[in-house]
Amino acid sequence: MNILIAMDSLKGSLSSIEANKAIEKGLLQANPNFMIETVPVADGGEGTVEALVQATHGQFVEAVVTGPLGKPVTAKYGILGGLETAVIEVAEACGLPILSREELNPKLTTTYGVGELILDALQKGCRDFIIGLGGSATNDAGVGMLQALGYQFFDQEGESIGFGGGELKRITRMDSSKIPDQVKEVTFRVACDVNNPLYGTNGAAYIYGPQKGATPEMVDELDEGLRHFANVIIEQTGIDLQSITGAGAAGGLGATFAGLLKGQLQSGVQLILDVTKLEERLSAVDLVITGEGKLDGQTSMGKAPAGIAQLAQKGNIPVIALAGDVTDGNPSLYDSGITAYFTIVSGPVSLDVAMAPDVTRENLRRTAEQIGRVWGVASK
Known part of the structure; x- marks a missing residue:
């Protein structure tokens, strides 16, 4: 039996x-x-790294990265058995549990640490990434992650923007000329089980902002920032982030992974079942x-x-x-x-x-x- x-x-x-x-x-x-x-x-959220590492006889890796408010945090990710695929839960670097209730502020929190985890895995030879979205304390549309990967964002005066969702409305130009070649070689499979657009009443700020510490006034400002960012991107690249189903996941990380990093948004459960070869x-x-x-x-x-x-x-x-x-x-x-x-x-x-x-x-x-x-x- x-x-x-x-x-x-x-x-x-x-x-x-x-x-x-x-x-x-x-x-x-x-x-x-x-x-x-x-x-x-797992379903792509908490427990995804542990499940996939164990199922593929992989290994856990720890790295000190920039936390959601700029302070160093120790984050764990996995490298699967074949040693070519890294699995990362974004909450390890920018998750709600990292902050106290009083510290929650999506105008300030950044996804920079997620980019640093990707870079760490790149240095270890990984070129295929599985990303678990969910539980983020951020609403920066993944701009912080992009900054860590080599993207630059400038305001009207030509100054680099800072961290957090509150900075998005300052962006007038994105420069991707200094992205390392390794980053361009990466493929991303992203566990995403929401269909929210990037901005609007059903977007990242309005639906998920309050649980990340946003006041009603802050939600309006964050939504305006997401809309502004999307407009800059479509004008500069022709990529319509708002049209991507699931763009609003994890404070807009869904938009960045799918739109700018060419990642594939997938059902979290289906992605995990495929990797573990459960059907076989x-x-x-x-x-x-x-x-x-x-x-x-x-x-x-x-x-x-x-x-x-x-x-x-x-x-x-x-x-x-x-x-x-x-x-x-x-x-x-x-x-x-x-x-x-x-x-x-x-x-x-x-x-x-x-x-x-x-x-x-x-x-x-x-x-x-x-x-x-x-x-x-x-x-x-």
Whole structure:
């Protein structure tokens, strides 16, 4: 009996790898003869580096880079098993968790450190990059990242602009003549699961600015800056950043990666499943176990368990999904290819208790053991 375990992280509780291990332990307690393979997965956000490094037997790298407010921060990224592909979560260099609530200010925060991570990986021989967007504290349209990569931005007086979303409205000219040749050779695959435009009422500033510390007045100013930046770019290069689906992701990083760095914006889940070669791994599998912290009607809309279930469905492989909380909705969880789903919480407890790592680990182990016992009987 071959079982593949591919859990997404249970955010705030266990990583994908930890969840997989707990389930594997429970299954083997039910039947030590089960043949089990575990594959860490993510959706392009938090946990993407860890999942892909582990899945490809790669390595972690640490680098000191410029943080969102200009202070040095230590950021971690991964180099995958082939030693040619780097995977970077932008939040490592410019993420919300780096700053206190009082420090949040998207007029000042910069993506410069993301560019420095790219340069560090370039120096180590990487030419292919997987970028996880999400969790950024910035709204600078990726201009800070571009500055680190060698792009220059000037105001009306010919002076270089500073850092942050508040500087975008000063830009009158971009100079890309000093970009290193190595940067021009790079390919980017970008995990992006939002479709927001760069500016406007559904753009980066209005939708995501407030959670990054922007006041209503600041949101208006940031949006004007994004609009101004897009106008400069289309006048100078002919590239229409506003027309790019997902341009508003991560404070406009989506626009810069897709428009100026020629990156490919992809579904985060699909990108991770492609890199981990999950479909190939399913060829000899009898059962798949997947899941995440919460399963609901939104699971079918680009979440990891749904992506895994859809691949398994091609081979008529049953899929069991586990979660701390389950609410079937519209569309139904069954529509995504999930055969059956279970909540791992055994009784009434507070959310804090339910999400405690040791409690979650034991709940996953116990539930997996029961699934293994039933599966063992049913498959005889």
